[in-house]
Each structure stands twice: as C-alpha cells, then as structure tokens.
Amino acid sequence: MQGRFRIGHPGFTLDVDLSMPEKGITALFGPSGSGKTTILRCMAGLERSPEGFLSVADEIWQDEKRGIFLPTHKRPLGLVFQETSLFPHLSVLGNLRYGMKRAGNAKREGFEAMLDLLDIRPLLKRSPGNLSGGERQRIAIARALLTRPRLLLMDEPLAALDMKRKLEILPYLEKLHDELSIPVIYVSHSLDEVIRLSDHLVLIENGRITANGPLMDILSRLDLSASFAGETGAVVETTVAAREADGLTRLEFPGGKLYIAGDAYTPGSRLRCHIHANDISLALSAHTDTSILNTLPATIIAIASTGTPGHVLVQLRLMDGETLLLARITERSRLALSITPGLTVIAQVKSVAILR
Amino acid sequence: MDSSSLTAIWLTCKLATLTTLLLLLIGTPIAWWLANTRSRLKGPVGALVTLPLVLPPTVLGFYLLVAFGPHGFIGQTMDTLNLQRLPFTFAGLVVASVLYSLPFVVQPIQNAFESIGKRPLEAAASLRASPLDAFFSVALPLARPGFLTATVLGFAHTVGEFGVVLMIGGNIPGKTQVLSVKIYDYVENTNYTQAHWLAGGMVLFSFIVLLLLYSSRKRTNWSW
Numbered sequence: 001m002q003g004r005f006r007i008g009h010p011g012f013t014l015d016v017d018l019s020m021p022e023k024g025i026t027a028l029f030g031p032s033g034s035g036k037t038t039i040l041r042c043m044a045g046l047e048r049s050p051e052g053f054l055s056v057a058d059e060i061w062q063d064e065k066r067g068i069f070l071p072t073h074k075r076p077l078g079l080v081f082q083e084t085s086l087f088p089h090l091s092v093l094g095n096l097r098y099g100m101k102r103a104g105n106a107k108r109e110g111f112e113a114m115l116d117l118l119d120i121r122p123l124l125k126r127s128p129g130n131l132s133g134g135e136r137q138r139i140a141i142a143r144a145l146l147t148r149p150r151l152l153l154m155d156e157p158l159a160a161l162d163m164k165r166k167l168e169i170l171p172y173l174e175k176l177h178d179e180l181s182i183p184v185i186y187v188s189h190s191l192d193e194v195i196r197l198s199d200h201l202v203l204i205e206n207g208r209i210t211a212n213g214p215l216m217d218i219l220s221r222l223d224l225s226a227s228f229a230g231e232t233g234a235v236v237e238t239t240v241a242a243r244e245a246d247g248l249t250r251l252e253f254p255g256g257k258l259y260i261a262g263d264a265y266t267p268g269s270r271l272r273c274h275i276h277a278n279d280i281s282l283a284l285s286a287h288t289d290t291s292i293l294n295t296l297p298a299t300i301i302a303i304a305s306t307g308t309p310g311h312v313l314v315q316l317r318l319m320d321g322e323t324l325l326l327a328r329i330t331e332r333s334r335l336a337l338s339i340t341p342g343l344t345v346i347a348q349v350k351s352v353a354i355l356r
Numbered sequence: 357m358d359s360s361s362l363t364a365i366w367l368t369c370k371l372a373t374l375t376t377l378l379l380l381l382i383g384t385p386i387a388w389w390l391a392n393t394r395s396r397l398k399g400p401v402g403a404l405v406t407l408p409l410v411l412p413p414t415v416l417g418f419y420l421l422v423a424f425g426p427h428g429f430i431g432q433t434m435d436t437l438n439l440q441r442l443p444f445t446f447a448g449l450v451v452a453s454v455l456y457s458l459p460f461v462v463q464p465i466q467n468a469f470e471s472i473g474k475r476p477l478e479a480a481a482s483l484r485a486s487p488l489d490a491f492f493s494v495a496l497p498l499a500r501p502g503f504l505t506a507t508v509l510g511f512a513h514t515v516g517e518f519g520v521v522l523m524i525g526g527n528i529p530g531k532t533q534v535l536s537v538k539i540y541d542y543v544e545n546t547n548y549t550q551a552h553w554l555a556g557g558m559v560l561f562s563f564i565v566l567l568l569l570y571s572s573r574k575r576t577n578w579s580w
Contacts, residue, residue, distance in 0.1 A: 046478055072481035073490075079482035085475055089497040098493070099483035147483060 001056050001151075001183055005042040005049040014038050014049075014207040020200060022057055025177055025184040027194040027215070030204035030227075036187045039204070040155050043185065044079055045072040056151050056183075075151075076103075078144030082156040084136045086128035086143070093124040096143050103147035111146060117179065118142045118172055134165035138172060145180075152184045158193060173197055191231045195219070195274050196355045203227050220324035222304040222315050225277070232306075232313070233276035234325045235355075240265045248293075255318030256296045260352055274353040277313060280327035283346045284337055294349035298325065300341050303334065314339065316347055357553050363530050364538035364554075371446070371534060372514040375453040376461075379510045380503070382454065383461040388491070390462070391469035409459040417523025420452050424524070444526045449534070452524045453514045460509040468502020469495060501572075508569045512562060 003018040014035040020026045028036040041047040043054060045061070048069060054062040056077075061070045086095050100108060115121040118138045128136060137157050144152060157173075158166045170193075176184075177197060188194050194201065194215070201218045203211040210227065211218050218224060220234040236258075238251035243263045251258045251271055258273065265271060286295060298316035301324070306313045312334055314327045325347060329339070339345065390402055408416055423430045424442040434441050442448030472495060480490035496503075518536040525532030527541065535554060542551035 044478075044482060046481070072478070073484050073486050077482060079479070081475065081479065083475075085479035087476060087479070087494060087498075089494075089500075098480075098485075102484035102489070143483065 002053065003039070003043060003055075004051070004053040005039060006051055007038060007042070007047065007049050012207060014042075016204070016207070016209050018202065018209065019212065020183065020185070020202070022183050023181065024199035025186050025197050026200040026202060027198035028185060028187045028202050028204055029191070029194050030189065032189055034204045035207040036189075036204050037155055038207075040153050040185060040187050043151070044077060044153055045070060045075055059150075076147070076149050078141075078147055078149035078152040080137070080140050080144055080152070080154045080157045083160045084128065084133070085140055086136055088128055090128075091124070092120065092126050092128065092131075092139055095128065095139060096124075096146055099143050099147040105146060105148055108146075109148065114142050114146055117175060132165065133161045134169045137161065137169055141172075141176070145176075150182055152180070152182060153187075154184065155187045156189070157186075158190070159188075170196060191228060192274075192355065195235055195272065216324075219274075220315065220326060222302055222313055222326070225304075225313055225326070226307060230278065231274075231276065232326060232328070233274055233279070234323075236273050236275065236323060236325075238271050238273055240267050240269050240271055242267055253323065254320040255323030256320075258349065258352055259293045260354060272355045274355050275325060275349055276351075276353065277326040277328040279350040279352075280316075280325060281348045281350065282314065282327055282329055282333070282337065282339065283348055286346050287348075290348070292348045292350060294352070296325075296347045296349065298345055298347045300339055300343045300345060302341055303339070316345070318347075358550065360529055360533075361538060361550060361554060364533055364535050365557075367446075367530065367533065368515055368535040371449055371453060372511045374450055375457060375514045376507055376510045378450070378454050379457060379461040380507065383458065383465060383506065383510075386458075387462045387465035388469055388495075390466045405462050406459045408456050413456065413517065413519025414523060416456060417452065417520040420448075420455070420520070420524055424448060443524060444528060444532060446525075446531055449521060449525045449532055452520045453517060456517055456520050457510050457513045460513045461506040464502045464505040464509065465499060466502075468499035468505075472498045504572060505569060508565055512565050515558075516562070 001020040001022055003016070005014060005016055007014045012035070016035070016039060018039070028039060030036050038047060042049050042052060051064050052062045053064070060068055061075055062068060087098065090098060100111070118141060120139055120142055123131065123135060123139065128139070131139070141157070158169060161169065174197065186198055198215055201211070201213065201215045202209060203218065203224065205227065211221070211224055216235050216237070225232040236253050236255065238253040238258060241250045241252040241257070243249050243265070247263060248259045248261060249263055249265050251260060251273070296318055298318050301315040301317050304313050306328065310331050311328055312331055314329060316325045316327060317323065318325065327347060386405060390398060421443055422428050425431045426435070426441070431441050442451060476494050476498060477490050480494045485493060516536065518540070521532065521534055521537055527533050527537050533541070535558065539551050539554045542548070542554070
C-alpha cells in the first residue's frame with residue numbers, strides 16, 4: 001500500500017510519503033495534532049491532497065497527476081470513528097444493513113460469523129441511543145466490515161471510552177487481528193494499544209513521518225526514544241512454556257526465558273511483552289544473591305543520551321543474536337562499570353508488562 | 357358563521373397548504389446549501405432569505421406589487437408569456453406568501469442540517485452511500501424535527517399574514533379574501549359577532565398547533 005499526501009492548513013502542513021504492508025495492523029502513532037487523523041481522512045477520501053497519491057492492493061484510489069480521485073463512497077473501505085457514528089434513526093440491525101445493502105452484500109456474506117465474532121447478536125433490535133460506548137464501537141466495526149472492505153481505517157476507536165470499556169473491547173480487536181486478511185490502519189496516541197494490536201508502526205510528528213517499520217524494530221531503536229518518553233522499551237514476542245508450582249508462569253522466546261506472576265496463561269499461547277527501559281538494570285556478572293528473577297545475558301550494541309541529564313539509554317542484543325532490548329541507566333553507573341559497545345553484561349529485568 | 361366566512365377559511369387553508377408545500381420544496385435545497393457552503397455568498401443569501409422576517413409586510417407587498425405590475429420585471433415576463441398578471445389573483449397570493457414565509461421554513465431546516473454535523477454523512481459515504489443517497493437516507497431523517505417545525509411555522513405564518521395579502525391580493529371574496537382580511541372586513545363593518553368567531557378560532561388554532569409542536573419536540577430526543 002502506497003500513499004503520498006501533502007496538505008497545507010494555516011499553521012500546519014502535512015507532508016508524508018507512506019509505504020505500508022498489505023496485511024496486518026499498521027499503527028499511525030503520534031501526539032495529538034501531529035496529523036495522524038488527517039492522513040487517515042486522506043486515505044478515506046474525506047480530504048483531498050492536491051498532489052496526492054494512494055494505491056491499495058494494486059488499485060489506484062488517487063493519482064492527481066493522472067486526474068484520478070475516487071470519492072469516499074466509491075472506495076471499498078471501512079471506517080470506524082473515534083466517537084459514535086451509528087445512525088440514531090436506525091436500529092442496530094438497520095445500521096448493519098445500511099452498508100451491506102449498498103456494498104452489494106445482499107447475500108449477507110459473513111453476517112452470522114460477524115455477529116458471533118463481535119458478540120452483537122443480542123443487540124440487533126436495540127436502538128443505538130441506549131447502548132454502551134463499547135457496544136456502539138463493536139457495532140460500528142461490524143457495520144464497516146460487513147461491506148467487505150479491502151482496507152479498514154480506524155481513527156482512535158477506543159479514545160472516547162473509559163478504561164473499563166477499553167479493556168472490554170480490546171479482546172475483540174485482537175480477535176479481528178487474527179481473523180482479518182485485509183490491511184488495517186489504526187490511528188492512536190496510546191502506546192499500550194499500539195503494542196497490543198499492531199504489527200507495523202508509523203511514527204508521526206508535526207505532519208512528518210519520523211519512522212516507519214515493523215513494530216519491534218521501531219521500539220528497540222535508540223534514536224526514537226524521545227517519541228515514547230517514559231514508556232520507552234522494547235517488545236518481545238514470547239510463548240507461554242509452563243505454569244510452575246509456585247504460581248509463576250515461564251515464558252520462552254529466542255533470546256531466553258522470562259518468569260511472570262500469575263497462572264492465567266494457557267501454555268502454548270503467544271504473549272507480547274513490553275519491557276520498559278526503566279525496568280532493566282545492568283550487571284557485569286551473574287548474581288545469585290539478588291531477588292531479581294529475570295536475568296538475561298546480553299551484549300551492548302550502542303549507547304545514546306536520552307535528553308534527561310544524568311541518564312543514558314543502552315541498546316542490548318540478547319544471545320540469540322536478534323532480540324534487542326533497551327535499558328535506561330545513569331551516566332555515573334555507565335562510567336563506574338565502563339559500559340561500552342561490545343561488552344557482555346547481564347540485563348536484570350525488574351518487571352514485564354504483559355500486553356497480549 | 358356565515359358562508360362567506362367559510363369561503364375565507366377554505367381559501368386560507370388552500371393558500372397555506374400550497375404555500376407550505378412549495379416552501380418545503382424550495383426551502384430544503386436553500387437550507388442545505390446554507391448549512392454546508394463555505395461560499396462567500398452565504399452571508400448575503402442568508403440575509404436575503406431572512407429579510408421578510410424583519411421587513412414590514414407592506415414594504416414587501418409594495419415591491420411585489422411593483423414587480424408584478426405592467427412595468428415590473430415579473431409583470432412584463434407574464435405578459436410576454438401570455439399569462440395573467442399576478443396582482444389580485446390567488447396565484448399572486450401564493451407567490452407573495454412563499455416569499456413572506458421563506459425564513460420560517462428555511463431557518464428551522466438549516467438549523468437541523470447544521471446540528472447533524474458532518475460525521476453521519478461521512479459515515480454514510482464510508483458505507484458506499486452516494487451524496488444524494490446519504491441526503492435522503494441520513495440527512496433528511498435526522499433533520500425530521502426541523503422539518504416538522506418548518507412545516508408548522510410555515511403554515512401558521514401564512515395563515516396569519518395580512519399586510520402582504522392586502523397589498524397584493526386585495527379583498528376579493530373567494531379569490532383573495534383570506535381569514536385575516538375577512539376579520540378586518542367584519543370589524544370595519546362593526547360585525548363583531550362574526551369577527552369573534554373567526555378571531556377566536558384563529559387563537560384556538562394557533563394554540564393547538566404550537567402545543568403539538570412543543571410536545572412533539574420532547575419526544576424526538578436523539579442526543580446522547
């Protein structure tokens with residue numbers, strides 16, 4: 001999927017050249033006002049960039065040089081907005097039918113499966129006005145998908161929901177991630193959501209793209225830590241290996257193993273962990289007299305200043321030769337331990353955030 | 357009530373119904389344009405549409421009379437088309453009423469369109485509805501309360517007009533003698549009994565119409 005958009009508003013210019021995978025969830029991540037939503041609206045055809053270009057699955061949706069611009073209603077896309085966009089004069093079923101009918105899905109292909117996937121069968125006769133925010137978003141997602149789109153665009157679909165509703169709807173989005181074969185563009189300013197859901201990450205700041213690549217690569221880069229601030233840290237994809245007798249669960253990944261508290265995880269399932277740079281400390285030798293359980297041997301790759309005086313950010317590679325972690329340590333410790341690239345150290349992981 | 361009163365009531369109903377229907381047809385596109393345009397003409401057009409709200413009816417009536425007359429633009433056009441001139445005819449009354457009641461129909465519809473916002477129409481477009489389809493399947497149903505208000509106000513305001521009717525239509529029984537003019541007629545001839553019947557009926561009618569309007573507003577509450 002290729003896109004190129006240039007839009008100038010007073011006090012803001014958007015100038016992006018995008019290349020995104022045709023499968024999986026791509027997150028557009030950046031602070032509010034950075035232009036993420038504008039990019040999404042350009043893709044939807046709701047805004048028109050004068051010299052824009054967009055191709056999806058080898059189809060040209062916009063190419064101003066050749067005078068091509070498909071209006072929104074002629075683009076086979078699904079769109080889910082931040083706040084509710086259900087039609088209040090139609091029932092839930094009426095809302096679902098609205099798109100199905102117009103997209104030529106008269107046979108209701110996938111209708112029953114969608115009702116089950118998003119758990120909306122009991123809501124069909126209700127009116128959108130008396131549904132919870134989470135239920136409304138589920139219906140908005142179903143309504144979009146029932147048009148059998150070739151691209152799903154989601155503009156901060158969880159931002160208007162409170163924490164409880166968010167946690168309620170996230171599992172549905174994860175199910176979608178596993179079931180959908182079309183590309184999804186997911187706009188968000190919440191790193192947690194992005195890590196949980198996406199495979200590919202596009203960082204946006206001030207209307208420009210600052211990074212574009214696979215999620216794990218971007219999160220383990222030293223030069224981008226300013227975009228993530230206190231949440232800087234690498235992501236590792238692990239497999240639940242076993243539940244141990246003392247209440248811990250062992251996770252394994254190519255770079256080593258991690259123990260986490262809790263026994264609610266099914267052995268064999270995948271878990272995505274976010275290891276914050278603030279939660280990793282470094283030691284020169286393996287300690288046996290420490291309470292820290294998770295220790296991973298690693299090699300120092302690079303060191304960078306973080307913008308916070310007294311702190312540096314260290315990039316480590318685990319023994320599998322691939323997995324990268326980030327650790328934030330003090331400049332004083334770095335000097336005391338003479339930490340330089342090439343040195344072998346032990347990364348002590350104080351805590352692991354389980355995101356999926 | 358004598359038969360001339362009944363004739364006046366019938367004529368008034370005919371005028372108000374026809375005017376309201378025409379106004380809904382003409383007013384809806386104007387309201388849609390005013391609600392959505394970013395054109396510089398929005399201000400002038402909006403002001404022009406609202407003008408009958410503030411002008412004395414006699415001013416409007418006077419200019420219409422001039423325009424409809426043998427030297428006026430409309431009058432001459434009617435002559436070349438071999439049509440009857442408009443002053444002192446029912447058709448003339450309809451044209452004048454449409455202009456006079458225009459703001460009462462355009463404004464509620466425009467407000468209703470504006471309060472829908474862009475979002476439902478964008479959602480409709482993302483569900484493959486063409487702009488025209490989205491207008492009929494989303495904008496119109498969502499603007500229903502505005503249309504109800506516009507219909508009631510347009511009808512009631514036309515029933516209540518006096519100055520313009522007198523200037524354009526005069527006082528011809530069965531042709532241009534509407535209720536308000538008939539009441540004036542009765543009062544001039546000190547026929548207070550008949551005037552009471554008509555005037556009292558008008559008060560009752562207006563009250564019931566407004567009562568229905570206000571109680572229906574509470575029921576269509578779609579905000580959340």
